Amino acid sequence: MKFYKSSLISLVAVATLVVSTAGFAKKPEDQTTIVDVAAAVNAETGEFSTLLFAAGLYPDIVAYLDGRGQRTLFAPTDQAFANLNGILPLFCYADVVELATMQPDYIADVLTYHVAKGRKDAAEVLPKEQIRMLSGDFVTRTPGSLVITDALGRDANLEAVNIFGDNGVIHVISEVILPYPPQTNCIL
Numbered sequence: 001m002k003f004y005k006s007s008l009i010s011l012v013a014v015a016t017l018v019v020s021t022a023g024f025a026k027k028p029e030d031q032t033t034i035v036d037v038a039a040a041v042n043a044e045t046g047e048f049s050t051l052l053f054a055a056g057l058y059p060d061i062v063a064y065l066d067g068r069g070q071r072t073l074f075a076p077t078d079q080a081f082a083n084l085n086g087i088l089p090l091f092c093y094a095d096v097v098e099l100a101t102m103q104p105d106y107i108a109d110v111l112t113y114h115v116a117k118g119r120k121d122a123a124e125v126l127p128k129e130q131i132r133m134l135s136g137d138f139v140t141r142t143p144g145s146l147v148i149t150d151a152l153g154r155d156a157n158l159e160a161v162n163i164f165g166d167n168g169v170i171h172v173i174s175e176v177i178l179p180y181p182p183q184t185n186c187i188l
Contacts (some may be wrong), residue, residue, distance in 0.1 A: 034073050034165040035066040041163065047172070050081040054100070054111060061111050064134075070119035071168040074148065076176045077159070084136075084176040093187035099182055106182050109135055113150070114177040119168050122161040137179040150177035 035055075043050040055062050065073065085095045093099045100107045112135040118175045125131065130138045131148070146158040156175035163170040 020131045028080075031166040033066045034071065034168045034170050035062060037163060037165040037170060038073070038075060041170075047077045048075060049076055050078045050096070054081075054096075054107060057100070057104070058111060060107050061108065065115065065168075067167070068166065070117075071123075071169045072116040072118065072120040073168065074116070074139075074156075074173050074177065075170050076114065076156070076173050080156070080173065080175045088182075091182050091184045093182065098185075102185060105181055109179055110176065113137055113177055114173075115138075115186075121164075122158075122171070123167050125158075125161070125171065133179070135179050139177060148173065148177065149180050150175075152181060154178065 013116070038048050038052060040050055055065070065071065079094055088095060088099060091099075093102070113133045115134040116131055117134060120131070125141070126146075127140055127143045129143060130140055132138055137151055139149050139150055147155045148158065149155050154175060154177065156173040156177050158171050159174050160172040
């Protein structure tokens, strides 16, 4: 168990370095992207370690978040990923690490389900009933509430809104939102 924790911490540190430096050659040097902002918030609070680690496994997603144009990131906290571990046994996965190992395409879909095209600040997000995500799927909302609902009917609270970068905005959410259920790993 001790080896597992230290290995995971090492992987998170490497992924944070990868995420914080990925795509710099393609963006204007004077721009602070939402990747930069997420890395800075994580350095201060530690709240996005798992998100940065997961994103670091998909350089194309990081490059998109770090690039030109406007986008909105619904960023789950580390606690949100821990909460996800609570439902994964229903699909016969021990945790997010096992799910990512066995279904890397699913994790990519989950990550793109946390991104919307365009800069959607709280004033635009809160009155909407649906938000189209980069994955092409929708999250739903009850206008005026601080809750978004994923395709499985699971709710995520908007814990903090309007954390701006030059290329978009971050809204912090309490749960990892899912576009569809993961393929079951259960042996029948």
